Every structure is written in structure tokens, then in C-alpha cells.
Amino acid sequence: MFCCFWKPVIMWLHILFYTILALLVLLIVVLPLGILFLKFYVNKKRKYYYLLNNTNTVAFFHPYCNAGGGGERVLWTAVLALLQKCPNYKIYIYTGDVDASPSEITKRAHQRFNICIPEHAITFIYLYRRKFVEASLYPYFTLLGQSIGSMILGFEALLSFQPDIFIDTMGYAFTYPLFSYIGGCKVACYIHYPTITKEMLTRVARRVITHNNSQRVANNPILTSFKLFYYKVFALLYSHVGKYSDIIMVNSSWTEEHIVQLWNCQLKTYKLYPPCDTEDLKKITHTKTDGPVKIISVAQFRPEKDHPLQLRAMYQLRQIISEELWDNLKLIFIGSTRNEQDETCVKDMQDLCKHLSLENNVEFKVNLPYDDMKKEFGEGLIGLHAMWNEHFGIGVVECMAAGLIMIAHKSGGPKMDIVIEEPETCRNGFLACDEVEYAQMIQLILHLSPETKARISRAAVSSVDRFSNEEFKNGFLTFTQPLFKVLKKSS
Numbered sequence: 001m002f003c004c005f006w007k008p009v010i011m012w013l014h015i016l017f018y019t020i021l022a023l024l025v026l027l028i029v030v031l032p033l034g035i036l037f038l039k040f041y042v043n044k045k046r047k048y049y050y051l052l053n054n055t056n057t058v059a060f061f062h063p064y065c066n067a068g069g070g071g072e073r074v075l076w077t078a079v080l081a082l083l084q085k086c087p088n089y090k091i092y093i094y095t096g097d098v099d100a101s102p103s104e105i106t107k108r109a110h111q112r113f114n115i116c117i118p119e120h121a122i123t124f125i126y127l128y129r130r131k132f133v134e135a136s137l138y139p140y141f142t143l144l145g146q147s148i149g150s151m152i153l154g155f156e157a158l159l160s161f162q163p164d165i166f167i168d169t170m171g172y173a174f175t176y177p178l179f180s181y182i183g184g185c186k187v188a189c190y191i192h193y194p195t196i197t198k199e200m201l202t203r204v205a206r207r208v209i210t211h212n213n214s215q216r217v218a219n220n221p222i223l224t225s226f227k228l229f230y231y232k233v234f235a236l237l238y239s240h241v242g243k244y245s246d247i248i249m250v251n252s253s254w255t256e257e258h259i260v261q262l263w264n265c266q267l268k269t270y271k272l273y274p275p276c277d278t279e280d281l282k283k284i285t286h287t288k289t290d291g292p293v294k295i296i297s298v299a300q301f302r303p304e305k306d307h308p309l310q311l312r313a314m315y316q317l318r319q320i321i322s323e324e325l326w327d328n329l330k331l332i333f334i335g336s337t338r339n340e341q342d343e344t345c346v347k348d349m350q351d352l353c354k355h356l357s358l359e360n361n362v363e364f365k366v367n368l369p370y371d372d373m374k375k376e377f378g379e380g381l382i383g384l385h386a387m388w389n390e391h392f393g394i395g396v397v398e399c400m401a402a403g404l405i406m407i408a409h410k411s412g413g414p415k416m417d418i419v420i421e422e423p424e425t426c427r428n429g430f431l432a433c434d435e436v437e438y439a440q441m442i443q444l445i446l447h448l449s450p451e452t453k454a455r456i457s458r459a460a461v462s463s464v465d466r467f468s469n470e471e472f473k474n475g476f477l478t479f480t481q482p483l484f485k486v487l488k489k490s491s
Contacts, residue, residue, distance in 0.1 A: 043184045045162050055090050058082060059163035062170050063096035063130050063153060066105050068112040068336030068367060069300040070274055070394030071192055074251075074472075075169045076115045077275040078190070081473035083121055086484065091122045094157045096130025111369045112336070114277055125161050129153050133172070136341050143195060143234055147174040154178045165483050168245075171195065174237075176244035186483040188247040190272070193391035194258040196235050204228055239263055249479055252392040252413035270479045273417070274394050275472035278464045281401035284378045286457075292330040295442065296380040296404060298373070298395035299387065301335045301345045301366070306409075308352055309386040313438035315356045320443055329446075331362045331384070334373055377402035381453075382445055383429075386438070390414055397467045400429060400460035405453060407432055407441045420463065428459040 062075045075093075082091060097105060102124050106117045131137060132152045138145030154175035166179040168189040179185040203210055204227050207218040217223045242248070242263035249272045250256045256271045263269070299305040310331065318326050337343050346364060353359045365376070383399025383406040390396070392413035400406050400418070406429035408414035419429040430445070432438045445453070465471075 038182055043162070053090070055088060056165075057090045057092060057161075057163040058086075058165045058167065059092040059094060059125070059157075059161060061094045061154070061157060061166065061168045061172065061175060063094065063127060063133060063172075064170065064338050065093055065095045066097040066100045066108055067300070067338040068108070069338075070392070071170060072109070073113050073115070073276070073394060074190055074192075074274050076109045076113055076117060077469055077472055078167070078169065078476050079117060079122065080115055081476050083117070084473075085477050089484075092125055092161055092163060093122055094125045094127055094160075096127045096133075096153070098126050098128060098130075111371075114280060114370050125157065127153055127156050127160070129156050134339065134341070136339075141230070144230075147172075147195070147234075147237075150174050151178065158183050165480075167480075173241045173245075176241055180244040180246075187245045188249070188480050188483060189245045190249045190251070191255055191259055192251050192274075193255055194262055195238055196231060196262075197258050197389070198261070199389060201228065201231050201235075204231060235262065247480055247483060249476070253416040254389065254412045255391050270475075272472065272475040272479060273467050274392055275469045276394055276397040276401060276464065276467045278397070278401040278468045281374070281377065281398060282403075282461055282464075284374055284402045286378055286380075286403055291379065292328050293382075293446070294376070294380040295329070295331045295382040295384050296334065296376055296399060297331065297384040297386075298334045298398055299385060301333075301337050301342045301349070303345060304387055305335075306386045306388065307333065307345070307349050309435055310384055310438070311349065311352050311356060311358060311362070312435040313384075313386075313442070314358055314361065316435050316439035317442050318358075320439060321446065325446065326361070329361055331358075332376055332380070333362070333364045334368050334376060335365075336367050374402070377404065380404050382407065382442060384438070385409065385414065388412070393418055396429075397464050401464045401467075403457045403461050405429065405445050405456050406460060407438060407445075409433070418463075420459075426459065427456055428463045429456070 060075060060079065065072060065075055079091060079093070082089065095105070102119050105124065106119045109115050109117055129152055132149030133146050135142050135146060137149070150172040151174050154172065155178060158178055162183055163185055166183065166185040166187050168175060171189070171191050171193065173189070173195065176187050176189065180187045204224060207224055209215050209218045217227055239262050242259070243265060246268065248259065248263070248265055248269040250259050250269060251272065251274045253271065256269060260266050260269055297310055301307070314331055333349070337346060346366060350364060353362050377399070381404065383396070383404035385393060385396045385406070385408040388409055389412040390409060393408060396406055396408050396414050396418050406419060408419050408429065408431055410431035410433050415431055419431055420426055421431060430441045432441050
């Protein structure tokens with residue numbers, strides 16, 4: 001009976017032992033050999049391409065290149081800079097926009113950003129696994145899920161084409177080890193915002209409810225502790241993969257501060273403000289019309305842009321201004337959508353408008369062409385932007401270049417790099433924190449004298465030259481030049 005009891009136990013222990021042994025062999029022997037083989041295969045393919053074409057290659061990793069946000073302006077301006085400066089290099093773009101042809105993508109870039117890219121000058125590498133980086137696929141552990149998803153997408157990109165220089169313009173840091181170690185590429189990146197920050201950990205620790213910290217987690221101390229642990233582990237992983245980039249470009253003082261803190265790569269980190277078509281926008285003339293006073297908000301329709309805060313500010317404003325003035329006021333939301341999630345965001349905002357009885361004073365203009373956006377700027381008085389810790393704020397710069405009087409969130413890039421409030425004689429805009437402050441600022445601007453409005457508008461326009469397309473192109477070429485020098489030596 002004793003033997004009958006222990007016999008199955010011993011059998012299961014044997015199974016467990018050999019399972020663990022097999023996993024160890026897989027991790028210690030098979031996985032490293034697989035990585036070495038992949039590294040050999042990828043490098044051989046790249047050398048074969050060079051022998052056939054006798055040209056070096058640069059590939060931009062931008063799965064959403066057909067979206068119409070500030071990140072896409074960075075991509076297309078960088079591509080244009082390389083085309084003008086390095087015509088002998090072949091340029092590729094990894095994109096997940098499989099439903100758009102190359103001509104449709106370049107046409108949209110021209111319509112949205114006034115950037116003309118010759119279709120024949122670039123080659124698109126279509127990626128079919130973009131769904132793995134969609135936030136909607138990961139209701140829980142979103143940061144980790146999207147990061148692992150970006151590695152899957154990165155593998156697809158690397159196996160599809162092996163460039164000499166890999167430039168990530170969306171911030172998918174977990175792809176850098178793939179292209180640096182396995183692909184043998186020189187790696188550069190342009191970081192719009194860090195994937196994780198100390199502020200995110202602080203908000204979770206303080207149990208603050210936000211779009212990425214649900215009420216269920218915030219109200220539960222056990223879930224809060226677990227989420228803090230998860231964030232800290234993720235921050236360590238993020239810190240490690242970031243070091244695989246040879247050149248790191250960041251878009252603002254706020255982003256620079258966080259990336260240097262996380263990645264500890266001060267000597268290869270450079271601040272490069274994103275491009276804005278300031279010269280074209282500065283030509284806009286403001287015409288007085290019989291129509292309403294317009295408040296213009298420019299931002300992609302995403303949860304973190306906090307469009308609801310702007311709607312709540314309008315609701316507050318209605319309580320403190322005259323009915324006559326309210327009836328002559330209109331908030332215009334201008335932004336692009338990338339996917340169904342963004343389209344749902346627009347629908348939610350429209351529903352909130354009705355709930356707050358603002359539908360007669362708010363308009364949504366989705367995926368508006370560049371020329372139509374300029375027309376709206378010409379009819380506007382106030383610019384509005386409400387994202388907390390906005391990494392930079394191209395929409396803020398666009399509004400100011402067009403001469404609008406800007407109200408931005410008192411945090412992140414707008415506070416550190418763009419809006420100047422003191423001294424009063426140098427003021428080029430306003431900063432606010434919540435819906436009450438936003439409403440008060442709008443009320444204040446509406447009652448300013450024409451002379452004061454004109455002075456602030458002029459100050460706004462004159463302050464944006466440092467964010468021009470030319471400044472960005474010059475900086476981009478300067479900071480990435482070491483990568484091209486290395487290629488010339490090895491060619």
C-alpha cells in the first residue's frame with residue numbers, strides 16, 4: 001500500500017524534473033542559438049541587399065504613418081530632411097496602414113501638413129500585425145501588452161527588411177534591442193513622451209482616478225500595491241531597452257528630464273523641438289466676421305488629450321458670462337482619428353456635449369484638411385489645449401503661430417517650453433489647471449481690450465520661430481550625422 005501511494009508521486013516528480021530540465025535547455029541552449037542564427041540570417045540578408053543595390057538604407061518605424069497628429073508631422077519632416085540632404089540613401093517606412101496605398105499616404109501628408117513627399121522617393125514596408133500594439137487589445141496590463149506587441153511587430157518589420165539605420169519616431173522602445181543586437185542596425189529614436197513616468201507612479205500611489213488608473217484600482221489598496229509593483233518592474237525593463245538606442249532625440253524639456261532620469265543616457269540625448277509649419281501659419285490674417293467668436297482646440301481625439309475638461313470648462317463659462325456673449329461663442333474641436341477607439345472617443349464627446357447642453361456651441365471637425373484648418377485659425381480668437389503633462393504640444397504651437405491667444409494646461413511641455421506668463425509685458429498666452437480656471441481665463445480674454453489682445457497675439461506669433469520646420473530639419477540632420485558617418489567608414 002505504501003508503494004502504491006508513492007509510485008504516482010515519484011512519477012509526477014520525474015515529469016516535473018524533466019519539464020524543468022527541458023525549459024532550462026530551451027532557455028540556456030536553444031533560445032541563444034536561435035537568436036544567433038537569426039542575427040546571422042538578418043545580417044546576411046542586409047549585406048546581400050547592399051551588394052545588389054550598392055546603397056545604404058534608412059528605415060523609419062512608424063506603424064501609424066497615415067494618422068494626422070504631431071507625431072506624423074515629425075516623421076514626414078524628418079523624411080523630407082533626409083531626402084534633401086542624403087539623396088543617395090534609400091528610405092523605407094514601416095507602416096501598419098495596410099488599407100492605404102503609398103499615393104494615398106503621401107497625399108494625406110500633403111493635405112494635413114503641407115509636406116510634399118515624392119511617392120517614388122520612398123518605399124513602404126507594410127506590417128500586418130499592428131493590432132498587437134492597439135491598447136484596446138489589452139484591457140489589463142496595457143503598457144506591458146503593448147510593449148510585447150511592439151516586439152512582435154518589430155520582428156515582422158526586421159524579417160521583412162533589414163536597414164542599415166533604424167529610426168523609431170513613435171517611441172516603441174522595446175523594438176530597439178531587436179534592431180540593434182539581432183539586426184545589427186544603428187538605432188536612433190525620437191521620443192514624444194516616456195511610456196512610464198514618476199508622476200504615473202505617484203498618481204497610483206495616491207490613488208488618483210485617471211484615464212489609466214480606474215476607480216476600481218484606486219479604491220482598492222491591494223490592487224493599488226500590485227499596480228505599483230507592476231509599474232516599477234516595467235520601469236526597470238523600459239530603462240534597459242532604451243539604452244540600445246545610439247541617438248536619442250526628445251521633443252521637450254519635460255520629456256528630456258524624464259528620459260535622462262529613466263535611461264541614464266545624458267551624453268547621447270538631445271532636445272529637438274518638433275516641427276511646426278510656423279512660416280505658413282504666421283501668414284494667416286484674422287478677419288472680423290459677423291459669425292460667432294471661435295475658440296479653437298487642436299489635438300488628436302484620444303483620452304489623454306482630455307477633451308472632456310474643455311467641455312466642462314465651457315459648461316462653467318456659461319455660468320459666468322452673459323447670455324448674449326454665450327450665444328455668440330463657439331468651441332471648434334479639430335483633430336484626427338487613427339482607429340475605432342479614437343472614433344469612439346469622438347462619439348463620447350458628442351454625447352457629453354448633449355448631456356451638458358452644449359451642442360449649439362460646440363463643433364467637431366474630424367480629419368480636417370490643412371487648408372480648412374488654416375481657415376478656422378483665421379476666424380478664431382482663442383486657442384485651447386487641456387492635456388495634463390502634454391509632452392510638447394504641437395497643437396499649442398500651431399494655434400500661437402496663427403495668432404490665437406492660447407490657454408494650455410499648466411504642466412509638461414506647454415509650461416516648460418512654450419507659454420510665457422511673466423513678466424506681463426512678455427506674455428504670449430495663459431495656463432490653467434482645471435475647468436474653473438479655464439473658464440475664468442476664457443472670460444478674461446473675452447473682456448480684454450483690443451490693444452491687449454493684439455499685443456498677446458503678436459507675442460505668440462513672434463515666439464514660435466524656434467519650432468519651425470527648418471529648425472527641426474537642421475537639428476535632426478545634426479544629431480543623426482554620427483550614424484551616417486559610421487556607415488560611410490564601413491561601406
